[in-house]
Amino acid sequence: MTKRPTFSPSLMCMDLMHASADVDILNQRADAYHVDLMDGHFAPNITMSPDWVKALNAHGSLPMDIHMMVTTPTQWIELLAENGATWISPHAETINSNAFRIMNQVESLGMKTGVVLNPSTPLVWVEHYLERIDLLTFMTVDVGFAGQPFIPQVLPKVRAAVEFRERHGLNYTIQIDGSCNKRTYRQLWEAGADRFIVGTSGLWSQDADLNRAYDLMLEDFSQVTGHVFA
Numbered sequence: 732m733t734k735r736p737t738f739s740p741s742l743m744c745m746d747l748m749h750a751s752a753d754v755d756i757l758n759q760r761a762d763a764y765h766v767d768l769m770d771g772h773f774a775p776n777i778t779m780s781p782d783w784v785k786a787l788n789a790h791g792s793l794p795m796d797i798h799m800m801v802t803t804p805t806q807w808i809e810l811l812a813e814n815g816a817t818w819i820s821p822h823a824e825t826i827n828s829n830a831f832r833i834m835n836q837v838e839s840l841g842m843k844t845g846v847v848l849n850p851s852t853p854l855v856w857v858e859h860y861l862e863r864i865d866l867l868t869f870m871t872v873d874v875g876f877a878g879q880p881f882i883p884q885v886l887p888k889v890r891a892a893v894e895f896r897e898r899h900g901l902n903y904t905i906q907i908d909g910s911c912n913k914r915t916y917r918q919l920w921e922a923g924a925d926r927f928i929v930g931t932s933g934l935w936s937q938d939a940d941l942n943r944a945y946d947l948m949l950e951d952f953s954q955v956t957g958h959v960f961a
Contacts, residue, residue: 736920736958737762738948739796739906741930742787743778751790756941758792763817765908765928767798768807773825774800774874781810788815796820796866798847798908800874804833812840818866820845822874823856834863847908849874850882854891864903867892868928871919872909881910886922893923913951920956927952 740761745753757764764787767778787795794817801807804821811819819837823846826833834844845866846857850873861867869889872879892905906926907919912933919927927933929948937944949960 734925735960736924736952736956737904737926739763739765739926739928740934741765741767741908741928743767744930744935746935753941754787754791756945760942760945761793762926764791764793764795765798766795766816768801768811769874770801770803773802773822781807781814784811784816785814794818796845796868796906798868799825801825805829805836808833808836809840812837812842816842818843818845820847820866820868822847822849823852824849827856830857830860831863834860848888850885854888854895858895861892861895861903862899862901866906867903868906868908869924870908871911871915879910881915883918886918889919889922889924913955916952917955920952920958 738761740757742764766784769776769778771777784795784797795815796818797811797816797820799807799819799821802825804825808819819842821833837844843865844863845868846864847868847870849870869885871882871885889905896903904925905923906928907924908928910932911927911929934944934948937947953959
């Protein structure tokens with residue numbers, strides 16, 4: 732069976748003044764929501780909050796991946812579970828001293844485990860616990876802000892993660908965060924990515940009508956990869 736790409740809109744890129752209307756549309760179109768939680772320390776920005784996750788849980792109908800760009804993930808995990816998070820995805824750079832304890836906590840609260848790698852962080856940092864991971868995210872831009880240029884040096888890591896998954900019989904989803912658009916879809920898809928986090932360049936800037944923008948995003952993907960959406 733042909734693999735189907737999945738898409739997770741990055742909600743930090745939406746016009747927050749129109750958030751409710753956009754969520755209504757994306758409930759019918761997207762596969763998941765990508766929610767960026769930043770503390771202003773690990774990443775030089777502050778975006779969405781646990782209260783935003785709670786509001787989204789009440790209004791949205793899709794699973795939520797919480798990208799934890801924070802220095803101390805443990806202080807947020809329980810609250811995010813209470814507020815409806817699906818995946819908890821902290822950065823390897825922040826959890827490698829207690830990764831197994833954090834994954835145990837995430838699973839005990841009924842959520843799925845994720846981990847995120849910055850562009851300069853090697854895959855070997857997480858190989859010893861990939862068997863515990865549901866969602867593996869590769870940053871193809873540096874953390875903190877939307878609209879940054881794609882870093883192609885990440886592609887060999889994506890291919891290595893695919894090979895590692897096949898060799899060890901694992902099932903984690905490989906997700907790409909950063910500059911997913913018409914210029915990068917083909918090389919990311921051919922490298923083995925499963926899910927694409929679409930933000931400013933891939934989705935939100937396509938058209939003022941979000942339904943039309945989503946159609947254009949899918950057309951872009953089909954045009955450069957040859958994948959046909961049913």
